[in-house]
Amino acid sequence: MIKFLTFILTSLFLASCQKLPSEAYFIDQNKIEGKVIVDDSLKDKCKGTLFLIVRKGVSPQPLAVKKIKFNDKEYKFKLTPADVIIEDLYKEFNGELIVYAKVSKSGNPMESSNSCESEPIVVKSGSKNVVIKINRYLE
Numbered sequence: 001m002i003k004f005l006t007f008i009l010t011s012l013f014l015a016s017c018q019k020l021p022s023e024a025y026f027i028d029q030n031k032i033e034g035k036v037i038v039d040d041s042l043k044d045k046c047k048g049t050l051f052l053i054v055r056k057g058v059s060p061q062p063l064a065v066k067k068i069k070f071n072d073k074e075y076k077f078k079l080t081p082a083d084v085i086i087e088d089l090y091k092e093f094n095g096e097l098i099v100y101a102k103v104s105k106s107g108n109p110m111e112s113s114n115s116c117e118s119e120p121i122v123v124k125s126g127s128k129n130v131v132i133k134i135n136r137y138l139e
Contacts, residue, residue, distance in 0.1 A: 023081075023090070026081060026090070026091070026094075027080045027081050027082055027090075028080075029125075029126055030080065030081055030093055030094050030125035030126055031078055031079065031080040031081075031125075031126070032054075032077075032078070032079040032080075032097070032099065032123055032125060032126070032127050032128075032130055033076075033077070033078050033079075033127070033128045033129070033130065034076070034077060034127070034128070034129055034130030034131055034132065035074055035075060035076045035077065035130075035131060035132070036050065036052070036074065036075045036077060036101045036118070036132045036133075036134065037073065037074050037131065037132070037133050037134070038073050038074070038103075038116065038133075038134045039133060039134060039135040042116055042134060042135070042137050043073050045114075045116060045137050046070070046103040046116035046134055046137075047070065047071045047103070047105070048070060048071075048103050048104050048105040048106070048107065048115075049067060049068070049069060049070060049103065049104050049105075049106075049107040049109075050067070050068045050069075050070035050075060050101060050102070050103050051065055051066070051067055051068075051101065051102045051103075051104065051109045052065065052066040052068070052077055052079060052099065052100075052101055052132075053065050053099070053100055053101070053102065053109070054079055054083070054093070054097050054098070054099050055097070055098040055099075055120075056092050056093075056097060056098070057098075062085060063084055063085065063089060063092055063093060063097070064079060064081075064083040064084045064085060064093060065083070065085060065109070066079060066083050067109075070103055079099070080093070081093035081094075093125060094125045095124065095125060096122055096123070096124055097122070097123055097124070097125055098120045098121070098122055099120070099121055099122075099123055099130070099132065100117065100118045100119065100120040100121065100132065101117070101118045101132045101134055102115055102116070102117045102118070102134075103115060103116040103117075103134060112138050113138060113139060114138070114139065115137075115138050116134045116136065116137050116138070117134060117136045117138065118132045118133055118134045118135065118136070119133075119135070119136075
C-alpha cells in the first residue's frame with residue numbers, strides 16, 4: 001500500500017510540473033556574469049551606490065540598470081534581461097551590449113561630481129568572467 005501511495009504521489013507531482021516559459025530560457029542564455037573592481041588609487045573615494053548600466057547600440061537610453069550598495073573594492077554581478085528598465089524591451093538584451101559601472105556618493109546615477117566610473121566595454125550577452133574596472137574619478 002505504501003508503494004502504491006508513493007507511486008500515486010510521485011505521478012501527481014511529476015504531472016503538475018509545468019514547462020518553463022520561453023522567457024526563462026532567454027534570461028538564462030543571455031545573462032552576463034563578472035565582477036566590478038576598483039583601481040587601487042581610487043578605493044577610498046569609491047564608496048556609495050554602484051550602478052551597473054547596460055546600453056544597446058548608440059542609444060543614450062539605458063536598456064538595463066542594477067543598483068547596489070557598494071563599499072568594497074570588488075563586486076560579483078549578474079546582469080540579465082530581467083534587469084531591463086522597460087519590461088517590453090527584454091528581448092533587446094542580446095547580442096552586443098555596452099556595459100559600464102558608476103559609483104555615486106549621492107545615490108543618483110546622473111550626478112557627475114564626486115563619482116567614480118569605468119570605461120564602457122562591449123560584451124556579448126551570455127558572457128562570463130567579464131571584468132569592469134572603475135578607473136576614473138570625477139570631481
